[in-house]
Amino acid sequence: MGDTEDGIKLKKTVFVTVGTTCFDALVRAVDTPEVKDELLKRGYTHLIIQMGRGSYTPTKSGGDDGSLAVDFFTFSSSIADHLRSASLVISHAGSGSIFETLRLGKPLIVVVNEDLMDNHQSELAEELAERKHLYCARPQTLNQTIAAMNLESLLPYPSGNAIPVAKLINQFLGFPDDK
Template sequence: MKFFITVGNTRFDSLFRELDCIAANSEHEFVGQISDGSYIPKNFPSFTFKKDISTQIEEADAVICHAGAGSIFRLLENNKKLIVVFNTDRIDEHQRDIASFVQSESFALTCWELTELESLIVKLANFTPKKYSKDDFHKVDKIIDYLFC
């Protein structure tokens, strides 16, 4: 299985350290977007930022990402198998709510502790996520009329 790992614009060195150890003895392929992280994986290719990561997402069989809402919803809209990793490196814990949501709705597997990650990668092969359906927001015009009338 080919995995793409993305952490958006948030450093998550501990995730890449763990994945580097996993990749050393894995038959899976990994490619990582490490943001401004200081840890550079030795066992798989990585990059800091790209203007567009659509190609990496399309080429991947599955994605491992931080629990950032922007990353998660983009991936769910692309119907990717997904492991969402709660970023314990962050001081704030706003990612906990979104990680809990995707887990409770069966949209993705959720990793709460990095020691669980290898077993979740194995579990993902047999995981069938619930299909995500985006609800478009159609009240923009009404809000603009209300604000400027």
């Protein structure tokens, strides 16, 4: 099996982030037996949940009985380390979280918070899903999305070239054009 090395099960972590918001519906969804079972079926071993301002507390588990090891925290000065070590990221639809994850080349499921008014974030997530850079789900469809996902079908997100924008800003500010 590809998930073992010399008979030792490799750690495959799912990192869930809600950013600085309260998104209890997402935290509740990843805490359900259906989602946890689906992640286990896919070979994931650990689930780390950044729960933000939420009031719902997920169930911790050591994973000793063959279940998913689950841990959580509210905030961290930097989630970059968690993103880097993750095998899969499940995120709220904040553009910062989305683009930081895509820049790291991590597979991503964006879960849209339908409770937000004027939800422009869902438009971004749906557009990037349409372009095959990530999967887009709702809290109630998360386990079906995990069951159906094919991570090999995701396309890398091309890093943007900031040079034209920087040149335009420099020109606007009156700085010389360095060639």
